[in-house]
Amino acid sequence: MAHGRPDLGYLYWRWKPNQCNIPRFEPKVFLHMLRNKHLAFVGDSLARNQVESLLCMLATVSTRHLVYSYKLPSDVNIRDTFRRWYFPSHNLNVSMYWSPFLARGIEATRAQDYSRIYLDSLDERWVSDLDQVNLIVISFGRWFLKPSLYFYGNSTLGCYSCTGQNYTQVRIHDFFGKILKTALDKIIETKGIDVIVATFSPDHYEGEWDNFGTCLKTQPFEEGEKQLEGIEAEMRRIELEEVEAAKIKAKKFGKIRVEVLDVTKLSLMRQDGHPGPYRVAHPFAKGVKRKVKNDCVHWCLPGPMDTWNEILLDIMKRLENI
Numbered sequence: 001m002a003h004g005r006p007d008l009g010y011l012y013w014r015w016k017p018n019q020c021n022i023p024r025f026e027p028k029v030f031l032h033m034l035r036n037k038h039l040a041f042v043g044d045s046l047a048r049n050q051v052e053s054l055l056c057m058l059a060t061v062s063t064r065h066l067v068y069s070y071k072l073p074s075d076v077n078i079r080d081t082f083r084r085w086y087f088p089s090h091n092l093n094v095s096m097y098w099s100p101f102l103a104r105g106i107e108a109t110r111a112q113d114y115s116r117i118y119l120d121s122l123d124e125r126w127v128s129d130l131d132q133v134n135l136i137v138i139s140f141g142r143w144f145l146k147p148s149l150y151f152y153g154n155s156t157l158g159c160y161s162c163t164g165q166n167y168t169q170v171r172i173h174d175f176f177g178k179i180l181k182t183a184l185d186k187i188i189e190t191k192g193i194d195v196i197v198a199t200f201s202p203d204h205y206e207g208e209w210d211n212f213g214t215c216l217k218t219q220p221f222e223e224g225e226k227q228l229e230g231i232e233a234e235m236r237r238i239e240l241e242e243v244e245a246a247k248i249k250a251k252k253f254g255k256i257r258v259e260v261l262d263v264t265k266l267s268l269m270r271q272d273g274h275p276g277p278y279r280v281a282h283p284f285a286k287g288v289k290r291k292v293k294n295d296c297v298h299w300c301l302p303g304p305m306d307t308w309n310e311i312l313l314d315i316m317k318r319l320e321n322i
Helices: 027-033 045-058 173-190 230-253 264-268 304-319
Strands: 038-043 065-071 081-087 092-098 103-106 115-122 135-139 148-152 155-160 194-198 258-261
Touching: 027 045, 027 304, 038 045, 045 081, 045 092, 045 135, 045 194, 045 304, 103 173, 115 173, 135 173, 173 194, 173 230, 194 230, 194 304, 230 258, 230 264, 258 304, 264 304
Parallel strands: 038 092, 038 135, 115 148, 135 194, 194 258
Antiparallel strands: 065 081, 081 092, 103 115, 148 155
C-alpha cells in the first residue's frame, strides 16, 4: 500500500477449507504456547516472509527487540540476513536462519552463475544451534529451481540446468527429498525439537521471472480454475512423503512431533497476493509505463502469508494434544 498499489482486495480474501474453519490468529495464545522457548525458521526468503508476517501479528500485543543480525557477504546475490528477535514478555526467541538448500551450499554469484550444493553435509549455520531450539519451521525449495551443481564428498554427481557445462544433467527431484530427509533425521536425533515443514509455495509469473514477467491479477483463482500440477505438485508430494517417514522415525526418540504446514494449494489460488511491480515504491510514477521487475514469489503483508501463520498456530495447538 505504501508503495502505491491501488487495489486493496488482496487484504480481505481468506482461505476456507471445505470441512472446517481456520481460527483467526491469536497472538497472546501463540506467545503463551512458546513461553521460555526458541522458535527457528530455517530456509529461504519464503521462510523470511513468514517470519515477517508473524512478527507483525505478535507485535500487536508484545514488544520485540532485534538482538542479533548478520548480513551475508556482499559478493553473494542475496540480501537476507540471519536475525533473532526477543520477546521479553514471554522470554521467547524467534530466529531466521538463511539456508536455501538446508545442506551446505555456495550460492551463485555474478562470477559463478550456478550454485554448488554438497549433499553429504548439512548447513552448519543452522545445525550448530539445534541444541538451543524447541520448534523449527522449515520452508525451502525455490532455490532448487536455479542452476545448481551437486556434490557428494569429492564426487560430482551432476548439474541441474547448467548450460554450457560438461556435466551430467540431473533432476532436482533426485536430491530435494534426500536433503529434506537428512535434515529431518538430524533434527529428530538431536531430541526434544518439534519440526514443521511448510510445503512448496508456487509463483505466478506470466512470462519469465528474469525477463520482466508480471503478475498483475487482482482476483484469486476460482476453485477448479487452476490445478496443482507440475513441479509444484511434485515438490509437495516429496515433502509429504518425507514428513510421513519422519513421523515414524520420531516415535523411536520419544515425544518428538513432526508435522506439515500444507500451503501449496492455498497459495496457488492467490495469484493476487504478490507485491508484483510494487516491490519498489511507486514504480509507475508520473505516468511512465516503463518495464519494472515484478515480485511474483513473495507475499504482501497483510495478505496470504498471514494465513500460513494462522494454520501454524492451529498445528501447534493440535501438537499439544499428541
